[in-house]
Amino acid sequence: MREDLEILKRSLIRADPDAGVAAAQRLVDAGVDPKAILEEGMAVAMFELGEMWKRGEVFLPEVVASAEVFKRCNAVVEPVLLAQKDENTEPNALVVLATVKGDLHDLGKNMVGAMLRTSGFDVHDMGKDVSADKIVAAIQEMRPQIVGLSALLTTTVPYQETVIKRLVQEGLRDQVKVMVGGAPVTPEWAEKIQADGYANNAPEAVEVARKLVGLAQ
Numbered sequence: 601m602r603e604d605l606e607i608l609k610r611s612l613i614r615a616d617p618d619a620g621v622a623a624a625q626r627l628v629d630a631g632v633d634p635k636a637i638l639e640e641g642m643a644v645a646m647f648e649l650g651e652m653w654k655r656g657e658v659f660l661p662e663v664v665a666s667a668e669v670f671k672r673c674n675a676v677v678e679p680v681l682l683a684q685k686d687e688n689t690e691p692n693a694l695v696v697l698a699t700v701k702g703d704l705h706d707l708g709k710n711m712v713g714a715m716l717r718t719s720g721f722d723v724h725d726m727g728k729d730v731s732a733d734k735i736v737a738a739i740q741e742m743r744p745q746i747v748g749l750s751a752l753l754t755t756t757v758p759y760q761e762t763v764i765k766r767l768v769q770e771g772l773r774d775q776v777k778v779m780v781g782g783a784p785v786t787p788e789w790a791e792k793i794q795a796d797g798y799a800n801n802a803p804e805a806v807e808v809a810r811k812l813v814g815l816a817q
């Protein structure tokens with residue numbers, strides 16, 4: 601299993617779709633927990649790729665290609681994750697998810713969405729590059745219990761605060777819990793902007809969401 605996880609990581613970093621998909625399939629067939637494949641394999645590989653990018657060892661086109669391989673591998677792993685849906689702990693709550701305006705990173709947000717669904721949450725995913733106006737309109741229309749805001753760029757993280765301020769202006773702030781995340785987001789930032797929750801990864805996001813709707817972990 602360890603070997604296939606390493607092959608999967610390497611394939612993501614090298615943007616090799618065939619080797620990546622094959623390794624993901626072998627891991628799934630061997631019964632490895634899809635959450636572990638995603639968090640310990642695929643997410644870690646993308647973080648390592650980001651570090652290589654920072655050091656100038658890979659360039660934008662290679663990262664674009666790796667993101668495509670990530671999506672193809674995810675298409676193998678996510679259905680197995682969703683099939684594990686836990687019907688017994690149904691929180692009966694809706695989460696609206698969005699990557700904030702100006703930001704096109706959505707792989708992590710999608711993982712959060714999949715793990716929330718597996719844990720019985722209903723999820724309305726608004727996609728990426730989503731404005732505060734659209735988020736406000738979605739909250740007014742759908743009345744979710746939680747809104748989750750993802751941001752991956754230091755230039756878009758402040759937009760999480762913009763959204764929270766808009767919710768206050770629109771009189772919606774006490775009707776919805778706000779959860780924030782994304783690689784550059786910190787617990788200190790979440791506290792500063794008075795978000796209700798922060799999580800560093802998708803399984804943690806599920807724990808935080810359960811707490812926010814009043815369920816024990």
Ligand code: B12
Pocket residue numbers: 639642643646647649650651653654660663664667702703704705706707708709711712747748749750751752753754755779780781782783798799800801802803805
């Ligand atoms: C893949 C990638 C891309 C892909 C994105 C493809 C896609 N569909 O998402 C592409 C190639 C398009 C891209 C573009 C750019 N990118 Co980019 N990208 C990355 C990279 C390598 C990986 C991100 C990723 O997918 N990680 C894997 C996922 C699983 O992890 P994650 O997103 O962190 O999500 C986890 C947690 O954060 C958390 N989480 C995420 N969202 C949420 C939400 C909630 C509510 C909660 C609770 C939790 C949570 O749970 C997730 C699962 O564990 C990062 C490196 C890094 N360290 O993050 C750079 C990185 C984010 N990118 C960077 C940059 C600079 C850019 C560009 C500006 C490059 C350019 N010159 O064009 C553009 C910006 C485009 C835009 N407007 O958004 C920089 C940002 C630096 C900075 N200071 O802000 C980084 C850090 C790379 C680097 N080391 O320099 N990028």
